[in-house]
Amino acid sequence: KEEPLILGIETSCDETGVGIVRGQTLLADAVASSVEEHARFGGVVPEVASRAHLEAMVPTIRRACETAGIRPTDVDAVAVTSGPGLAGALLVGVAAAKGLALSLDKPIYGVNHLAAHVAVDTLEHGDLPKGCVAMLVSGGHSSLLSVENITDGVVPMGSTIDDAAGEAFDKVARVLGLPFPGGPWIDKAAQDGDRLYVTFPRGLTSQRDLERHRFDFSFSGLKTAVARWVEARRRDGEDVPVNHVAAAFQEAVCDVLTRKAIDACKDRGFEHLLIGGGVAANSRLRAMAEERAAAAGITVRVPRPGLCTDNGAMVAALGSELVRAGRTPSPLDLPADSSMPI
Ligand code: KG4
Ligand code: ZN
16 A cells, blocks of 8 residues: 655745655655745744745645645645644644645644654654654754654753844844845855864853753853954954854854753663754764764764754654654644644
8 A cells, every 4th residue: 555645745935845645755845935035134033934835835835746746636644844833834834734725625734843843854864763852953853862763752851041042143144244144154164264263162061050051052152252252353453264253153053052962862861862953964974973872872863954953844744754653633723833842
């Protein structure tokens, strides 16, 4: 018997994503991004994002179906991100998914965005390990999650108490005069930089902080420290060594992320660490995680960069796991929940 065909819709932030999977096989992953419309504001503008989703939704569904070589009527179930995310943006995706499910007379599955970031790994590496820690690092989140069985959801272990990791990359890039979104530019600039040129602070790593925030992150102090350092240089009329600052900043972020992620695996007794979210594309983060995990007997799983950022495939992947596990679908009056608990 053929595996079920799932169409997934993602609109929690600025990416309109429509993915199609059969079982754990990815057939299409169409993404329309409004990132360029937000670039001149230096961050995502919710109202602009909602409008962009509305315009992109139907063309993106069409494009995904064409790529997968299917007709919408072939779909067995529709999955959609119902939260957390931007309220207006989520509403567009949820409304589209309901319309599709209703017109096709097929079940709908509302899924958690963070759980979907974890589930996407099945498209690359097959079944998830029996237990793993997932570290999700993007412009919107920085979380450590404990995952026993993805169809039961994910359990939060810690998260950022201020800025998300990607947000820190974007803000520091701005200070350094690099374009938005800044993560990839910092990654690139850092390739030719000396990561030991200056030592920036590692948030929430002191013995005292660890007692209360063992698995939490804080990046706002780091961002301020970089900004102060750069300002002082400029005030003295000296050039700012962008490559070195980028490398030293990146080193501080990756050091804290990997340290806490591996500590979380040890705490849970899990031998697998999964990394997702846009920042998972960072070359230094990948290298450092591999190195430190290997030393601790832990295996790192990172989906390819295109699957780490927000997309519809991850939603379809989680929908597929739910269908395959025989889970009950969501009601058709499923709400969008911008502050959905994990
Ligand atoms: O997952 P994503 O596409 O969207 C959400 O924020 O949910 O993540 C985008 C974030 C941005 O902050 C971007 O600067 C960061 O991921 N990013 C990176 C890299 N590529 C993307 N940060 C560091 N290094 C990278 N190579
Ligand atoms: Zn995300």
